[in-house]
Amino acid sequence: MFNFFRQNQKYEGNPTVLEARDLPSIAKYMKSDACKRVFIMNGAGISTSSGIPDFRSPDTGLYANLARLRLPYPEAVFEITFFRNNPKPFYMLAKELYPGNFRPTPAHSFLKVLDNHKLLTKCFTQNIDTLERRAGLSDDKIVEAHGSYASQRCIDCKRPYDAAKLKEKLFKEEVAHCENCKGLIKPDIVFFGESLPPLFHRSIPSLKSADLLIVMGTSLVVQPFASLVDLVPEDCPRLLINLEHVGDFGSRPNDVVHLGKCDDGVRELCRLLGWEEELEREWEKTKDTLERVSEDAPVSEKDKKKAEKEARAAKFREEVDKSEAELAEKETLKDEVDELTKEVEAGLAISDKDDSKANAPVPGDHPEPHSVKTEDSGEDPKGPDGKL
Ligand SMILES: [Zn+2]
16 A cells, blocks of 8 residues: 555655666665665566566567467466366476576576675565576575476475476476375466465565665566565665566655666666676576576487487488489499590591591490490409408
8 A cells, every 4th residue: 555655756855875866876886885785676577588478468478378278368377276177288388488498688697796796685586487596596595486497396295296207297298296196296386376485475574684676677566576675775775677667666765767678777787887798708608507408308308309310410411322322323424424425536536537527426336435444354353362
C-alpha cells in the first residue's frame, strides 16, 4: 500500500548522498569508501540478450511461445496442480530453457566484476536460468528468489534427485519419477502455489545494510520480490538499469534511473569506473562455460551428436573419394584422348608428307594406342633373390 502511494511521488529535492542523480555520480560513489556493500536485484531482462525468452513480453515472451503446448492458459505450465496431472508441457519447456544452452550476458559478467572488487554482497535474482553462477559468481552471493535448475527433487517425498539423470530424462523428453515413491521430479523452480526458498526469506534482512542497490532488467511486478527495493535504507542510492521506468524509482533522494538495455547500461557504468576491459575479459570467459556445458550433456545426447558428426564426416569423405575417383577416371580418359590425339597428329604429319589431307586417317584406323605399350615386358618385378 505504502509503495502504491509513493509510486507517483517524485522526489524533487537535492540528493543527499550522491552528487547528482546520474550514472557518473553513481560511479564516483562506488569508488568512494562510503560504498562497500552493493546489492543487486535482477530479472529476466538481464538474460534476454543471451536468447532466453522474457517471461512477460507479449510477443517474444515465453508465455506467448507456450501457446503451442496447448495449455488451458500459459501460467498453467508453472502451476503445481496442473503439473501433477500433466507434467509434459513443463518438461518440454524445461528442456528448451535448459541453462547449458545459453551464455551469460555482459550484465551477468558485471556481477562478477563487482565481486572481484569485493563490492558485491548479495545478488537477488528472479531468474531460474543459473546464468549468475555460469558468469562465475559463487553460491553464497546468489539468492535465487524463484528457485533454479541448480537442484531438483520429488514433489511428494521431497527426496533430491540426481542432476545428471534429470538432464538425461529432459533431453530424451521423458518424465522423471522418484526412485523412492514414484512421485514426479521437478527442478527446484518455484511454481505458483509454492512457497519461496527459505534462503530468500533468510537473506531479506541483509538489505538493511546496503550502501547501494542496483536493479536490472525487471518489471518489479512479482511480489514479494518487487518489494525488496523498499527495504534498503532511505538514503541508500538506488540505481535502476532497465528498458522502462518501474516501481517507485525517483521517489527517494538518491534514486538514479538509467533507461536502456542492461548490457549497454553496465558497459557505460564500467567505462565510468575504469572497469571496461575487465568486464569484457570476464564476459569472454563465459564463452567457455557454454562449451563446457554442452560437453557434459547427457551421454546419450553426446553420443548421438558424436555419431551424427561422424556420419556427416564419413559421408563427406565418401563424396570426396567419389569425386576423386571420378577425377582420376577423367584424367585417365584425358590421357587416352591426349595420346590418341598425338597419334592422330603424328599420323596426319605423316600423311601430310605422303598424302593429301582428305585421306587423313581417322583415329579408329590407327593401331590401338595400348598395343604400342609392352603388355608384358618380361621383366620380373621381383629382384634376383625373389624378393621385392
Ligand atoms: Zn518421492
